[in-house]
Amino acid sequence: QVQLVESGGGLVQPGGSLRLSCVVSGSIFSTNPMRWYRQGPGKQRELVAGISTGGNTYYADSVKGRFTISRDNAKNTVYLQMNSLKPEDTAVYYCRLLSGVDIYWGQGTQVTVSS
Numbered sequence: 799q800v801q802l803v804e805s806g807g808g809l810v811q812p813g814g815s816l817r818l819s820c821v822v823s824g825s826i827f828s829t830n831p832m833r834w835y836r837q838g839p840g841k842q843r844e845l846v847a848g849i850s851t852g853g854n855t856y857y858a859d860s861v862k863g864r865f866t867i868s869r870d871n872a873k874n875t876v877y878l879q880m881n882s883l884k885p886e887d888t889a890v891y892y893c894r895l896l897s898g899v900d901i902y903w904g905q906g907t908q909v910t911v912s913s
Contacts, residue, residue: 800824800902802893807907810883814911818878820893820904828871830897834878836889836909846891847878861887883911 806818818834831850837843847857847867855867866879876893890906 800826800895802895802902802904804891804893804904804907807891807909809910809912811913812884812911814883815881816883816909818891818907820876822874822895826897827874830895832869832876833894834867835892835894838889849876885911887911
């Protein structure tokens with residue numbers, strides 16, 4: 799059974815940094831692309847960043863230059879390094895794995911940016 803577990807969220811001041819992690823159980827991590835999404839208060843879930851199996855990355859315009867997605871296939875883990883955080887980055891962050899027609903989500907980790 800595939801499970802995704804996020805960690806690394808918390809409360810941070812504007813301008814601060816956080817590093818989110820998502821560990822994937824099972825043997826399908828290295829052969830599938832990964833994405834990070836977020837859902838802010840009263841907002842729809844939105845794509846933040848994605849990374850292919852070969853390491854190609856893409857980002858939402860709102861986070862370009864501030865966030866970096868990476869993956870470690872040996873650890874079955876995808877990361878989201880978030881720098882220069884803004885209050886509007888406040889959201890629950892989710893990782894997602896797509897394998898064929900199957901979609902797997904983590905439980906989410908809360909990120910709050912506030913002074």
